[in-house]
Amino acid sequence: MSTTDTTEPASRAEFPFAVTITRPGHPTLYLGYRFQHSAEHAAWAFTDMLTGTAHPTGTTINWGATPPDVEIVPPAPTTPREIAEHPDFPGERPPIFPDLYARVLAQHGHDLAPKLWSNACSIYDAMHQPEEEAEVEVGSFPIDPHTLESVLLEHVGESETRAIFAALGAAAGGAR
Numbered sequence: 001m002s003t004t005d006t007t008e009p010a011s012r013a014e015f016p017f018a019v020t021i022t023r024p025g026h027p028t029l030y031l032g033y034r035f036q037h038s039a040e041h042a043a044w045a046f047t048d049m050l051t052g053t054a055h056p057t058g059t060t061i062n063w064g065a066t067p068p069d070v071e072i073v074p075p076a077p078t079t080p081r082e083i084a085e086h087p088d089f090p091g092e093r094p095p096i097f098p099d100l101y102a103r104v105l106a107q108h109g110h111d112l113a114p115k116l117w118s119n120a121c122s123i124y125d126a127m128h129q130p131e132e133e134a135e136v137e138v139g140s141f142p143i144d145p146h147t148l149e150s151v152l153l154e155h156v157g158e159s160e161t162r163a164i165f166a167a168l169g170a171a172a173g174g175a176r
Contacts, residue, residue: 010072018066019043019106021098024058031103032072038107039063045106046098055097076103080119080156089124119155126164 015032017039022028033039043063050059066072077083088100098106105113152161 010074012066012068012070012072015072015074016066017063018070018072019046019061019063020067021046022058022060022062023056023097025056026096029098030066030070030072031098032066032074034075038075042106045109046102049098049102049105053097053102059097076100076107078108078116080116080123081160083116083120084124084127089120115155123156123160 010032015034017033017036019031019033019039019042020028021031031039031042033042040063043061046061050061077086083089083100083104086100101113101117104116107113108116149161149165152164156164
């Protein structure tokens with residue numbers, strides 16, 4: 001879901017708590033959360049970000065029960081692939097606070113968010129690389145494929161790792 005043009009609004013029942021971000025000159029955002037502590041933590045994180053992030057003057061951030069009859073933006077994606085495929089991923093449209101990274105950071109914290117984002121960037125780059133660069137020659141990997149596999153398993157999970165190796169195997173004529 002986009003923070004700018006949500007196509008399927010989330011329900012108040014699904015997200016009973018919200019962080020309300022009022023930005024003068026821009027639509028007010030209602031970021032939905034399932035739990036009170038999640039909304040409170042996100043509000044504190046967004047407030048901290050205001051000191052080092054470009055945002056409209058007069059931006060205010062509050063949290064509480066989700067108001068009735070508002071369009072709720074659901075929580076940020078939780079996997080690197082979902083982040084990479086999100087319509088608000090950088091390059092898709094001009095960023096405005098809170099951009100997708102700010103939302104991921106507020107939701108997942110400083111330990112996990114940078115790892116998720118780095119993996120999402122790698123996935124995004126692989127998905128958008130020109131055809132001529134996508135072709136892989138057998139033996140062109142600078143590291144042992146078994147080492148690559150263990151690194152990928154640790155950072156992107158088993159299903160993503162299988163998909164990557166399937167694509168590499170097809171590009172290399174079936175060799176692994």
